[in-house]
Amino acid sequence: MQKLTLLFALFILFSCQNPQNENQSKEETAIESSEENPRLARLQKSIDSLSTLNLERPKDIDILLERARKYVEIPNPAYAKSDVDAAFFLDSTRADVLLLRGEVYYISNRTRTSRDMWERCAALFPESKDCRLRMSELYLAIGDLEAALKHVNEVLNLEPKHANAIFMKGVVVRDLYADTTLAMQYFQRAIDLKDGQYIEALDMMGVMLAHRKDPQAIQYFKNALKINPNRADLYHKIGLSYTYEEDYNAALEAYEKSLQLNRRNDEVYFNIGFIHITLKNYDLAIDNFNKALEIREMGVKALYGRGFAYEMRGDVLNARKDYQSCLGMFPDYKPAQIGLERVNRMIEGEDVDWDNQ
Known part of the structure; x- marks a missing residue:
């Protein structure tokens, strides 16, 4: 048990973050876009209607701004930029024009223009809170x-x-x-x-309390879910909080709810795999790490986790293969370095001092 406790401490330490430059799954992006299709269809219908109105009234700034907002939602920043630029050409002194033009340029990573728009807005409208708040967000x-x-x-x-x-x-x-x-x-x-109806703040409180291992984090996440029950990430965070508390049944239930909303999140499969390692269900752990790797082929955490599960199951050859693959991608990944050294000693018939791992 001491052997497992020490290794799990190391495992948790490195499971909280991926090594830098680990690639995001292309499939995940594609699935998210597919899930957005009904929403995108509604947005496109609105854009078509606004385009018809724009043909009739090409100098109507309100139509241009509304269509730009729809393009931002899609997102299609190039088309949004075209509309806000046209609106700005027609009237460069309207607060809503300056605010939205700054927003569009901001999401296009042209922050200098965003700053100029919002500074102009603040200068022209000394009582404008929105302009100043956007400036604060930009500087942050x-x-x-x-x-x-x-x-x-x-x-x-x-x-x-x-x-x-x-x-x-x-x-x-x-x-x-x-x-x-x-x-x-x-x-x-x-x-x-906001009488408790502030999902971003509830989420932030949950995250900060979770970092402190405070069980109150779970209630904040649950309160956020009351506002938007379709947030897979909130169920994921609840699962993490229950994992910290070692309430693994509740954690697995939360992870499954997260997967019902988004089956392409490799982090959820990784965390489920971690729980099954803790419970010594090594075959189930390997299965979930495999699912994580199907989504993110370069997922070094899941690859390490699978290697660790193989090692705990006594399959040191497959464990060595996974540790070597980890180091092939990230030579400085410490858990894999330690794991490879350990299984090599096992393969050579040497005793392993688990208490010093």
Whole structure:
């Protein structure tokens, strides 16, 4: 048991993050797009109607902006850019034009134009909170936390109970000062101001509490699911929280609900595999790691997990093969280095000092 405890500690340590540059599954992206088809069909129908109106009234800025918003949702940033540029040409002093043009350029990774649009908006409309909040988000994204704090404080000076600004300040405080306790106070305040109907803040509170291994995290995730019960990622996070608590039956139930909403998440299969290793169900563990690898062929965590399950099952040759494959992709991956050294000693007939693994 001590052998397993020590190895699982190492396994958990490295299971929380993938090595850098691990490729995202192409299949996952494709499936997500397929699942969006009904929504995309509705958006396209709206765009077609707006295009008909645009032919009749080509200089109607409201039509151009509404169609641009639909293109953002699809997303089709190139077409959205065309519409917001046309709107900006017709009137460069409207707040909604400046806000949306900044947004479109932001998602196109042209943040300098976004900044210019939102700064112009803030200058023309001193009471505009939206312009300043978007500036805060932009500076947070590019890592200028002092500027992000300045702009979010400007919003709060205009409206002290602005829930979105309070949430944003929590994010900035967390990153700028590494003060998670104060950040969580801001998140909770934002939740309270929206009477509990603030899914982003509920999710954030759940994540931060989960990092502290606080069982209250589960309730925050569940409250978020009451707002949107189709969030596979929230069930995944609930499963992780139950795993931390070693309530494996509840964790497996949550993971299965996540998979019902999205069967192409390799991380869920990986976490199920981890539980089955803990329960010594090595065949089930291998099966789930295989499913993870079907989705992400370069999934080094799942490859390591499968190798570990093979090792625990006594199949050291397959274990060695998986550890070697891990190191072929990521030579510095420490768990695989240790695992390969261990199984090589076993193959050579040497005793392994498990307490020092």
